[in-house]
Amino acid sequence: MCSLIVNMIDMSDKNRSIRGQPKSGRFWKNQKTRFATMKKSSGLKSSFEQKQKFREELKSIKSLSRELINQRNTVKEARKLKRKENLQRRKGNELKSEVLQVIKNPTKLKRMKKKALRAVQKRDTSNIKKH
Template sequence: MSEAAVETQSPKTQKKAKKPAKPEAAIPRGQPKSNRPWKTPKQKFSKIKKTVNRLSFEKKTALRDELRYIKEKSKEIKVQRKEAAVQKHQRRVENAERRLANERRSEVVQVIKNPAKLKRMKKKQMRMIEKRDISQVKVV
């Protein structure tokens, strides 16, 4: 009986079977304008499925506390590093000053009272001469 019913219907009245919809990624695409064929086609934000797994209040507070603790620790570490750098710089400056003072103290000084000697000196000897304030330096 069913065969007869199918035969009596005309091809126009028969319902066509719907094809399953293809996802956009399966459609072959041509070369995009940007010449980046590895880029995937973008999806509308409204079509993207979003997760709604929200954290409980206790977990949120625990996370906040942990973040606050981490920030405080990192601040402390930064402050310690800065202090160490300042101390190192200060020590370096003090050492340089002490070294200079020691050099000045250990120098053998000879006062040139006759300025005519300077005219007779050679260039190399002139380079060796340095001016000092005699009030601070002990003359040997």
């Protein structure tokens, strides 16, 4: 059994051209062939029917992939819309829940410290409900 394997290895070595020891020292690595020299066995001898089948398969695969991409995009758009609506709802809720204190005396502003002034915001007081 072992001698058979050795003989087969010897035959395959004879078929290959002798190129010497590789510089890397990896003698077990095969010599790579260039793409231009490789031959397509199935592409050259295929019949018209086989080509048609291949084209149909390609078309179906492409259409399926387009559908999947469209589904992903619609899901993304739905998420974006939902997020946008949630943000708008949050802003509206924040505005509703705000506690406002109207400063009628402007001299209070002069007495306030910087940190307190940062919290002060100007708003339109015409639409504020009076209790």
